[in-house]
Amino acid sequence: MAQSIAYVRESSEPEDLPPDLYQGAVAWLKTNLFSSMASSLTTLVFVGLMIWVVPPLVAWATTNAVWAAPDGEACRQHQDGACWAFIGAKFDYLRFGSYPSAERWRVNVTEAIGGAVILWLLWPNARRRGIAALLFFFAYPILAFLLVHGSERLGLPIVDTLLWGGMFVTLLTALVAIVFSLPLGMLLALGRRSQLPVVRLAAVIFIEFVRGVPFITVLFMANTMLPLFLPEQWTPDRLLRPLVGIVLFSAAYMAEEVRGGLQAIRRGQYEGAMALGLHYPLMMALVILPQALAVVLPGIVNNFVGLFMDTTLVSIVGMTDFLEAMNNAFKDPVWSGPSVTTTGYVFAGMVYFAFCYSMARYSAFVERSLAKGRSA
């Protein structure tokens, strides 16, 4: 061609629909479930497995189940179904343990207030979260103690911690452990990175010692050793001892988690903060820790979930947590039977799962909203 002319479009291409096997239900099936021989086979095996497992499970939990019964007789006759009647009959015991029936409203009120404050604290973009935090960390513990333990001056009879039990103790233990172990863990992590050798050494010894010992040992230590070290009139409450143990134990793990986050923060962040005249506590509180905690949030929540599970171990030092209350309930001869035990453990599993899964979901949500702001 002699004349070389630049290309100029004369008409636009019409907009067209994508081919059939590109989107829609069939396309999804093809790309995700039957993309190859192996994937088709896997899909079929799993579908088969579900057909084999799920219907009997559903039947066990619903159609074959005993929903209401005055005692365990019906459950003993229908052993192929769950015994939900047992859960219903023992529900109050599972929640409160041996807490006196007449005073249980106090636990209910405490739990309701706690739930409301936590909701306020965790609700995205809630107003005045600072107040919620103050309430939760300072006012609520005092109020909860006065309500649940009782106070002569307020006209609330004192309920000895020996009587506390059930879900209420599990929640209490988990909450105390979570609320105290994170700040303590943060202090330990900062201590471990301190420039003062004595502080550093103390933090390292504590963390490594606690991490090197099984949780049960820590619990026994807290239970039997703590009273030995303290003067007799100071002997801590039977409930307080394992609480101290669980807080110290999880603080050590939390410290290592936070330390990981601190190590992810570049030196420039410290220098930027210092150059602005922020002193160490301000620099840590406003610049370094918020970033470090955001980095290790999944790990921290993972610790919280583990902690929630670990609360079941407090039963070995004589506390009646939810699972222990369940075990006690099995011993009732009126109800005892094989399907009762199965039902009880399935129910307990569901309850623990509900708590832990919601923690995991919430942390995933927080991670997403943190990621929105930071990355480009």
Place this chain on the structure above:
Amino acid sequence: MTSGELPTRRDQDDVAIAFVGVHKWYGSFHALRNVNLRVRRGERIVVCGPSGSGKSTLIRCVNGLEEHQRGSIFVDGVELTRNIRRIDEVRREVGMVFQTFNLFPHLTVLENCTLAPIWVRKIPRREAETMAMALLERVKIPEQAAKYPGQLSGGQQQRVAIARALAMSPKIMLFDEPTSSLDPEMVKEVLDTMRALAEIGMTMIVVTHEMGFARQVADRVVFMDNGEIIEINAPDPFFDDPKHERTRLFLRQILH
């Protein structure tokens, strides 16, 4: 200049920064060797030299990010000692802009600029925000106030960093290679911001390889090599007629 124990003489009141026989070691490496330099108020100093010559170390000593081991440094009449209170006092009056910006990624641009005024200067939030917006206006990015640093270009981030430092109303500004990690097309916007700052009489020490900027803005150019100050001169004689052999060599290398 408040208490009599400080060895500042009245006739040196116009001295913003004074290095007197300063030595600094990193381990056994002698990083600063007998540095003597007086920076007057309102003076613009550009420090240049090959990498590893100690120029960054020099300005990082001014706000105590690095510690010197011998000699003394006076900033605005206050001697830098190991006393952390006194270092913080100096840091409040000395703004610093880094090569890597060092903005706080978890805070918005506006929050970056108000953090220190609110928490260190105890300025009410409203007032701090008004002031920060005025500064962002000055560095020409008020529309980015609600964004996070990660959403801005390098040049914009560095201008935010300048605004953040200015929000503390510092008497002295330090720039540690502020354009070295920027894409070429963004260097000018940062240099322009610094030029504007120089025009209003800010005391500045700038470590940079931007020789055009040095010639245009600096009152004096300081050339360092091997931890020592080799030559100090006004920009025109410095570039046109360098006296020391090492200065000549350095200028030949960077000006091609």
